[in-house]
Structures are given as C-alpha cells and as structure tokens.
Amino acid sequence: ALCPRYNGEIGDIVVGRITEVQQKRWKVETNSRLDSVLLLSSINLPGGELRRKSAEDELAMRDYLQEGDLISAEVQSIFSDGAVSLHTRSLKYGKLAQGVLVQVSPSLVKRQKTHFHDLPCGASVILGNNGFIWIYPTPEQKDDEAGGYTANLEPVPLSDREVISRLRNCIMALVTHKIMLFDTSILYCYEASLPHQIKDILKPEVTEEIVLEARQRLLDSEG
C-alpha cells in the first residue's frame, strides 16, 4: 500500500517497534527514512527511579526491550542526518503490552493536544504521529510503580476484544476514505458501525455507509 514516510518533529508521540539492540541504544522502526534511535540514557528503568546507567544495565538491555517489542515514546531531538531520537522518560510511555497495531499513512493522523485516548466505548487508543496506531484494552488501575515493563499476560476478555476489533475495522474504513483520524472521528465511526457485525465493516458497501454517516456527524458538529 502506498504510504509516505514519517518526518519526525520534536514533541511528537510515536509508536515504534524495536528492530535492533546495539551497544548503548536500540534501533526503532517508525516508518521514517532512517531507523529511529532510543538511547539507553533516554529510558525509564524499572522501578521508576532515576539512577546513572551502569555497565550492568548495558549488558541487560535485552531484558528491558527486545527485538519485536512495541513502545510508545516522544521525539526528543533530531540528528543531523534526519534520524529521530526518542525518549520514554515519562510514566505514560514505555513498552506496550497486549493489543492491536494498525499502520496508516502519517498524514492521516491529526495533530492534537494529546494522543492517548481512553474511548468511552471501552478501549484505549494511542494515535502515533508516525501513523502507527495502537489499540489496547483500558488498563484497570493506573499502576505508577511498574514504569511500563511488566506486561499483563492475562487473556483479554471477549467483550474488550469485540470493542478492539470493531475499532480496528473502523479505523481501516476511515483510512480507505482518507478521513483524518482523531478521537472524535473514530468514535463517530464506531457508533455508526454498531448495527453491523464486526466482520462486515470491511465490506465495500458497508464501509461507505458507515464513513458517510460519520462524516455527516463531523460536519454537523463543526457547523
């Protein structure tokens, strides 16, 4: 599918996948021209405290983040060659656990004040500026101790799964019709899709009908 590359800007929220573990940093895939970089000094160690990164931490890098892991991070700075440097120095960023990743074009993600949304329909979503969208079950309680490294491996209940699958299909429907993605558009599309079965949302006729309804509601709310 045709998908333009992401150009990093300082302060953007991105969702990325670890591709390599190097000496003092990780290489992260963010759909940019060059792989993004996550330095060891830019992460929060488990326990959430701030301590100097020692040689043991360097050797134990794979215990924190491995190849294939997904993270949410913020763009800290941009190297001279255009590669983006990320940081997860806040408790809301870190390794992502169970959920679904959707890859869309970066130009379809609207710039907003916050990109972390807990949708009223029962799931949460992270709209990465790089076009990587992460849909996951809303965590029960906010654990501030973990710092995001202990993944919850319990099976997700069926009701949450239905919400997540429906959201995923709605996002794909919006992308097919080139509608900007933000919390309101996704929510309107979700509500318009409720009369249909989840797997029918991707049928061309149903997609058109749902997106038309969502677009109409967006225009009405603006006007």
Add this chain to the structure above:
Amino acid sequence: MASVMLSEAEKLYIVHGVQEDLRVDGRGCEDYRCAEVETDVVSNTSGSARVKLVETDILVGIKAEMGTPKLEKPDEGYLEFFVDCSSNSPELEGRGGEELGTDIANTLYRVFSCENSVDLKSLCINPKEHCWVLYVDVLLLECGGNIFDAISIAVKAALFNTRIPKVRVLEDEEGTKEIELSDDPYDCIRLSVDEVPCIVTLSKIGYRHVVDATLQEEACSLASLLISVTSKGAITSMKKVGKGSLDPESIFEMMETGQRVGKSLHIALQKILDEEENLGTSRPKVGFLG
C-alpha cells in the same frame, strides 16, 4: 515468505483471540476476507484473472500455445506453471524470490496432477503430434498472507476465462497435415472448471486452526496444512508446511474444515464467475485503475 515481526504480547493476544473464535479483524476461524475477483484483465493472453484478498494481490495469465504431447500421454495436452514473486518486496527481488516461486509452482503441479481436474484430452489436436500447452503465469503483486488460496482462486478464474481457438487438421493426398485456424475469432473452446480444485490453507494457532490467515496470524502459527479441494468436496492433494508438528487428530479436524470451507468457496466463486459471464462484453472493466 515476507513475514512481520510481532512482540510476544501481540502474539499472545492473537492466540487467545483465535481460541475464542474472534480474530483481530472480527472474523471467525472459518471466515474468508472480502475477495475481489476480476477476469480478462490482460488483453494479449488467452485467459487472465486478478484476485485481491484485501492485502494479497495475485495476477494470473494463461497463454495457449501449440506443442508436442508428452511421450507417456500422447493424446493429452498439459499445463505448465510459472510463478514470479519479484514485485513483492526488496528481499524477493532477483534470485531471492526464486525459492518461493518454485515452491508455489511445485505445489500447483501437485494440485493439478490429479487426472480429472482439467480435461486434458480436449487439449489434444493430433495424437502424438500436436496438442495445446497452457502456460499459466502467476504474478505475486502483493503478499498479505494466504497466498496459496488466492493463487488457486486466480488460476481457476483464469482457466474459466481461457478461450482456445478451434483448429482443424487437414490432411492432403501426400499425407502432410496442415493445421487451419478458424476464421471467426469468437469460435473457440472453453475449458470446464467444475473439477478444478482450490487450495484451502489451514494454519494451526494454539489449539485451533484458522482459514485465510493474515501475515500477523501466520507469524503466530507454527504449522499449516494446504489442502486442495474440488467443488464436490473431494481432496486431491495435501501438504504440510511449517516447523511445528501436527497431531493426527488435528489433521483430521483440519481436513474436515477444509472440505467444508472449500465447498462454500467453490460455490461463491462460481457464482461470481457466472455473473461476470452474464454481463458479457458490456461489463465495465476496472482492471488496475479502480
């Protein structure tokens, strides 16, 4: 095959979802994705078809050429398969895609090795001397998981669409044979595709198996079974792929699912092909611009 990297948590989510019969896109374990089939997309072939299963895109072209029959089967024509994967991704360009291409071509040979799948005797012009050879070229345009199923659907649709010109063999007094092509361009023989099998791939994920796996689901599955099923539910060939092992019990279950799913796949495909046929030449062609 092009594969995606997934985190352990993502794989766990997919496996648990399959256990509960709710996959990531809301499908059940036996549901196919929305498929688009279009025939007659390439004008200089005898038959062609394009199949699009959301992210998987396959183009098949069939050319009918005259050749000599094989020695062991002098009164039959034959099919030759060639698969090209080079347009898929940078790692499959050049020699990289050859392994995958030969793998797919060998699977197709095996699927069509069953005697009744295509009426090869109708492809014979002159026993021992002339016969029609159908060169089936498969192009893998985009790989989004489940390429074998998509390829078999495309091959069946292309065979349905193939028009082979009618020829007459004239023998004059000295005994030399001449082959005469009929003047009417619409005078041609069509192949019956009732017995052509379709491949159903069943991927084992956790304790259950799914039909039409996406790339992410294929990354979570250790073993898959490729079954070719005819429209009547008869299995013509079976192949196991993947590093994992399969229990004989699971193999029986997968075979039953394959037969069931295969039959409904054939019915749906035949319906689309007949609808397309009925629209005739006035059908608006979408091709690659739609």
